[in-house]
Amino acid sequence: MLGEAKCLPDLPDRGVHYLLDEDHGVLSRVYAGQTTRGLVRLDAHKTKKEFWNKAIMFLDNDVNIDRDVLDSLEAKAIDYVREHGSYETDNGNTPAPRMNPYKEQRVEDLHGSILFRMRVLGYDLDRKETTPVAVNTVFHTKKNGVRATGRYNRDTGRFTVLSGSEVDLGYAVIKNQGAVAARRQLFAAQTGKVILADDVELSSPSSAAVFVLGGSQNGWIEWVNEQGQTLDYVYRSKEHMNE
Incomplete structure (x- = not known):
C-alpha cells in the first residue's frame, strides 16, 4: 500500500515514524526514526530493513517541526522504545542531539501526543514485562x-x-x-x-x-x-x- 499512500496530496515532509513487525496482532519488533522526505523515506527502509510489515508515521511541516525539534523528537522516540517497552528494537545507539532548552516542552508535548495515538492504534510502547514467570520455564x-x-x-x-x-x-x-x-x-x-x-x-x-x-x-x-x-x-x- 506504500505506492498508494505516496499518491495522497499535500503530505508533510517532516516527522518521526515507527516500523513494526506485526503478525496476527502480535507486535514483536519496533524501529523508530525520522524523515525529512515524508513517505519517500520508507523506500530506503524497504531494501535495508526487511523485518517490518507496517509503518506508522507522524508528519508535519517544517514550521511546526524544525530541525532541532525533529532531531530531539527522534532521539526521545528511540530511547523510549529501548528503555520503556518490551519489544525487540532494530535501533542501535540512541542519538544525542543538542537540545534547545526553549523547545524541550514542545518535544515533550509532541512525544506524549504520539504515544497516545499509538495506544489508540493498539500499540502500547509503554508495555513492560512484569509477569512473574519461572526462570526455568521451557x-x-x-x-x-x-x-x-x-x-x-x-x-x-x-x-x-x-x-x-x-x-x-x-x-x-x-x-x-x-x-x-x-x-x-x-x-x-x-x-x-x-x-x-x-x-x-x-x-x-x-x-x-x-x-x-x-x-x-x-x-x-x-x-x-x-x-x-x-x-x-x-x-x-x-x-x-x-x-
Missing part, C-alpha cells in the same frame, strides 16, 4: 515437524535453544545474520535435519526460531509452553498479567 516449537526447546531470559532478552533440539537446515535463513552465523559456525556444510549437541544462545526469540526453523519467523508466537501459551502471552499479555 518453551518449545513443533512447527513443520521440527521439535525444539528453549528458555527465554527476560533480563537480557536473549533466547537459548537447548541441546537435543532439531534444526532444519533444509530451509534457508531469511535476513537474520545472527541465525546465519550460528548455523554456519555449528553445521558448516551439513544439510537436512540435525540434532543440536549443545545449548546455543541467540540474541532474541525470533533469531532462535529462525535458527531452528529457517525462513523468517516471529519467535514471540512460535515458542509456546506446555499449556500452549505463546512467549508473547506469557511475558507481554496484559490479560495474563492480571490473572
